[in-house]
Amino acid sequence: MRIVLDSDACQGHGRCYSLAPDLFDSDDEGYAVLKVDGEVPAGQEEAARLAADNCPEFAITVEG
Amino acid sequence: MTDTTRPPVADWTTDFDHTHPDYAQHAPEIWEELREGCPVAHTERFGGAWLPVRHEDVAAIARDTEHFSSEGVIVSDFRPEGLAPMGYAPPITSDPPFHAGSRRLLLPAFSPKEIDRWEETTRAACRELLDEMLADGATEVDAAVAYTQHIPVRVIAEMLGVPKEDGDKFRVFIHRVLEAPGSFAHEEIPYEETLDYYLKTLIAERRANPTGEDDLVNYLINVEVDGQPLSDDHVQGSIGLLIIAGIDTTWSAIGASLWHLAKTPEDRRRLVDDPDLMVFAVEEFLRFYAPVTMARIVAEGAEDAEIGGCPVSARDWVLLPFPAANRDPEAFEDAHQVILDRQRNRHLAFGVGIHRCVGSNLARMEIRVAVEEWIARIPDFELATDDPDAVRWSTGQVRGPRELPIRILSTNEVS
Ligand code: HEM
Ligand code: SF4
Numbered sequence: 001m002r003i004v005l006d007s008d009a010c011q012g013h014g015r016c017y018s019l020a021p022d023l024f025d026s027d028d029e030g031y032a033v034l035k036v037d038g039e040v041p042a043g044q045e046e047a048a049r050l051a052a053d054n055c056p057e058f059a060i061t062v063e064g
Numbered sequence: 065m066t067d068t069t070r071p072p073v074a075d076w077t078t079d080f081d082h083t084h085p086d087y088a089q090h091a092p093e094i095w096e097e098l099r100e101g102c103p104v105a106h107t108e109r110f111g112g113a114w115l116p117v118r119h120e121d122v123a124a125i126a127r128d129t130e131h132f133s134s135e136g137v138i139v140s141d142f143r144p145e146g147l148a149p150m151g152y153a154p155p156i157t158s159d160p161p162f163h164a165g166s167r168r169l170l171l172p173a174f175s176p177k178e179i180d181r182w183e184e185t186t187r188a189a190c191r192e193l194l195d196e197m198l199a200d201g202a203t204e205v206d207a208a209v210a211y212t213q214h215i216p217v218r219v220i221a222e223m224l225g226v227p228k229e230d231g232d233k234f235r236v237f238i239h240r241v242l243e244a245p246g247s248f249a250h251e252e253i254p255y256e257e258t259l260d261y262y263l264k265t266l267i268a269e270r271r272a273n274p275t276g277e278d279d280l281v282n283y284l285i286n287v288e289v290d291g292q293p294l295s296d297d298h299v300q301g302s303i304g305l306l307i308i309a310g311i312d313t314t315w316s317a318i319g320a321s322l323w324h325l326a327k328t329p330e331d332r333r334r335l336v337d338d339p340d341l342m343v344f345a346v347e348e349f350l351r352f353y354a355p356v357t358m359a360r361i362v363a364e365g366a367e368d369a370e371i372g373g374c375p376v377s378a379r380d381w382v383l384l385p386f387p388a389a390n391r392d393p394e395a396f397e398d399a400h401q402v403i404l405d406r407q408r409n410r411h412l413a414f415g416v417g418i419h420r421c422v423g424s425n426l427a428r429m430e431i432r433v434a435v436e437e438w439i440a441r442i443p444d445f446e447l448a449t450d451d452p453d454a455v456r457w458s459t460g461q462v463r464g465p466r467e468l469p470i471r472i473l474s475t476n477e478v479s
Contacts, residue, residue, distance in 0.1 A: 011420040014176060014428075018343060029171035030425065053408040054347070056416050 001040040002063045003048050005032055009059035016055055020047035032059070080107045080115050082139070082357065082383060088459040095388035104374045110139050113359075113381035114371055117388040119395035119412070121372040125360060126384055127417040131369040132360035133159050134419065138241065138461060139359045139381045153305040154298055156419065163418060169287060169294075170302065170422050173223070173280060179425040182219055186430055189218040190437035191478070198441070198475065204448045208319050208468040215434050216314035219426070220306060225279025226266065233262060238312050259307070263300045280306065306423075313355050314427045316464020317413075318434045320353030321346075323455060323465050324402060325439070326447045331404055336443045339436075345404045346432050351411035352402050354387035357461040358415060386412040387463065444473035 003023065005016075012030035016023070022044055025033045040048045040062070052060040070084050076094050081087065087094060095117045098105050105115040116122055125132050134157050135148045144152065151157025154166035172178065190211075197210040205211075217231030237259040255261050270285055284299045294302075325332045335341055362369050362380045369376050376382065390411045393399040397408070414421035421427065447455070448471035456467040 011417060012171070013414065013420055014425055015347075017176065026176045028175055028177075029168065030175045050407065054410060056410045056412060056414075056420075058410075 001045050001048060002038055003034070003036070003040050003052075004038065004061045004063075005034045006059045006061075007031070009057045010055075011057050011059075013056050016051035016060060019054060020044070020051040023048055024051060077102045077105050078107070079109070080105045080113075081109050082115070082385075083460050085459055088457040088463065089453060091385075091387070091457075091463060092391065095385065095391060099388075099392065104371050110141055110381055111143055112377075113139055113383060114374075114376055115383045115385065116371050117385060117392070118372060119389040119392035122384050122386065122389040123412060123416050125371065125382060126358070126412075126415055126419070129160055129163075129418060131363055131366040132382060133363045134163075134360060135159065136361040136381065137359050139383060143361065143379070143381070150298065151301070152297075153301045153308070155302075155422070156305055156309065157301070160418070165289060166298065166302065167418075167422065169284070169289070170306075173283070174422050174425055176425045179429050182223065182426065183429055183433060185222055186215065186219050186433045187437060189215060190434055191441075194437060194441050195478070198472075203472050205470055205472065206467055207322050207470045208315075208465050211438070212319040212322065212434065212465075212468070213312075213315045215318060216311045216427075216430055219430060220310050223279065224281050224303065224306065225275070225277050226281070230262075234307050234311055237262070238308055241308055259304060260300075263304050266303070267296070267299060309421075310423045310426065312458070312462050312464070314423075314430050316355035316458065316462055317350060317353065317427065317431050319465040319468055320355065321349040321431060321435050322438060322470070323447070323468055324349065324353065325435075326445055326468075326470055328402070329446075331402065332439070332444070334404060335435075336439050341404055342432055342436065344406060344409075346428055346435070347409050347411065348402055348404055348406045349431065350413040350428075351390045351396070351406070351409055353464070354390050354411065354413035355462050355464045356386055356413065356415075356421075357463070358384040358386065358419075359461070360384065383461075384415075386415060440476060441478070442472055442475050445470050446473060447471070 010032050014026060014030060016032050017026050023036055025035050027033050048062045052062045070081055073079055073081050073084055073086060076098060098117045103116060103118045107113050133148055135151055136144045137157055149159045149162035155163050158166055193211050193214055197205055217234055218228055221228045221231050270281055281303060284302055335345055360382045362376050362378050362382060364378050366378055391399050414424040448469040454469060455465050457463055458466050
């Protein structure tokens with residue numbers, strides 16, 4: 001599974017790093033940083049989907 | 065004190081009034097009726113204002129900073145003019161390009177890691193309030209008066225570095241600005257009792273006697289952007305905003321969450337039994353009982369501005385009822401049901417686009433801790449009234465219970 005973060009769309013709602021802390025971190029201003037290189041590690045698929053489904057800015061997409 | 069002088073509303077489609085007590089008590093029914101009839105309501109009140117209720121329209125306006133200005137964010141008979149791009153309370157009243165810089169100044173103090181540091185302060189305040197509330201063995205309490213209204217005040221007072229006793233003043237300022245906007249214009253308020261006086265005195269005293277403390281007031285007084293300190297209006301506007309924006313909003317969200325749990329025994333039990341539910345439950349409370357409605361003014365010269373196909377005129381007011389958007393069945397499955405573990409929840413309680421609530425991490429933490437501490441101490445409780453109107457909801461753009469009679473059914477000892 002692939003995961004993409006559109007940093008231009010991110011407004012720092014923080015849903016992703018609270019629901020998927022192994023995939024996302026917050027920078028010093030609260031905007032999201034992707035912790036993985038685009039490939040979702042095994043076992044994190046559910047968390048990836050949750051992050052994508054709860055981002056109010058539609059800034060996260062998962063494929064596969 | 066609600067403004068009882070407002071004329072009754074003849075028709076919510078053509079004559080709505082969100083500051084009328086009927087709106088406070090029945091807003092969800094009104095949104096639903098509008099959504100099924102005319103989803104973009106209008107009123108001649110306030111000099112002309114629009115009320116879209118669809119998720120799609122509300123989100124589109126919030127994102128469209130070109131046609132919709134934040135120069136005015138609280139609809140009243142007074143319409144700010146000539147204040148863009150900073151406005152009177154940056155960044156909430158600011159438009160691009162000024163907005164981004166004034167927002168960036170505030171973001172670090174409200175990042176998740178910084179907010180973590182305030183969790184213990186919040187928990188201690190909640191426990192102290194519960195101790196006081198239960199001290200004389202009370203079995204019926206007003207949770208709004210004894211508990212919810214105090215929590216955000218204590219925390220923001222500490223973050224700003226002002227005495228917690230100032231919190232009582234904050235609630236008076238907020239009531240004037242948010243709940244009864246404009247209705248105090250005819251009343252004589254002594255200048256020494258105004259927010260303007262409070263802020264000017266606070267800033268002048270800090271400048272004259274620097275405290276050296278690491279708090280938000282000192283930070284804003286001292287911070288430099290491109291080698292320049294902020295203007296006095298900017299410092300005052302942002303401190304004022306932090307006082308106004310974070311208190312009755314969060315208090316409303318905590319109150320509505322407890323109100324829901326008081327009248328829904330299944331959800332109360334689920335939450336007591338399964339603490340892991342909390343992270344989803346807080347978001348669901350925020351969706352369903354979103355306390356904040358924002359506003360915009362159609363930008364000067366925005367000839368082609370429209371809302372869901374409805375043309376609007378420059379300088380018209382536009383309300384952004386995020387709570388109505390959050391109950392739109394087009395955007396949420398079973399929108400009218402509270403589902404504590406809702407898995408897909410792109411709610412707009414904190415807005416959307418460039419003005420996303422700076423305090424959202426703080427607010428979420430306060431709601432979670434306040435509910436956790438309450439149910440740890442009072443796992444079983446119910447509304448102490450059968451009359452839904454006994455729970456009084458605030459009028460205006462921040463909606464939440466201002467009186468919340470609760471009967472306590474069981475308590476746990478303090479751990
Ligand atoms: C449950 C509680 C809260 C809710 C529902 C809420 C809601 C909102 C909303 C909807 C906006 C967007 C305004 C717009 O689009 O014009 C906003 C902005 C803002 N909020 Fe909150 N808020 C809450 C708590 C707080 C707290 C605790 C603070 C800080 C102490 C805070 C500070 C701010 C600031 C500074 C902005 C302006 C952001 C900008 O314009 O860039 N809020 N809030
Ligand atoms: S949930 Fe979306 S907007 Fe919020 S921090 Fe994550 S990516 Fe950004």
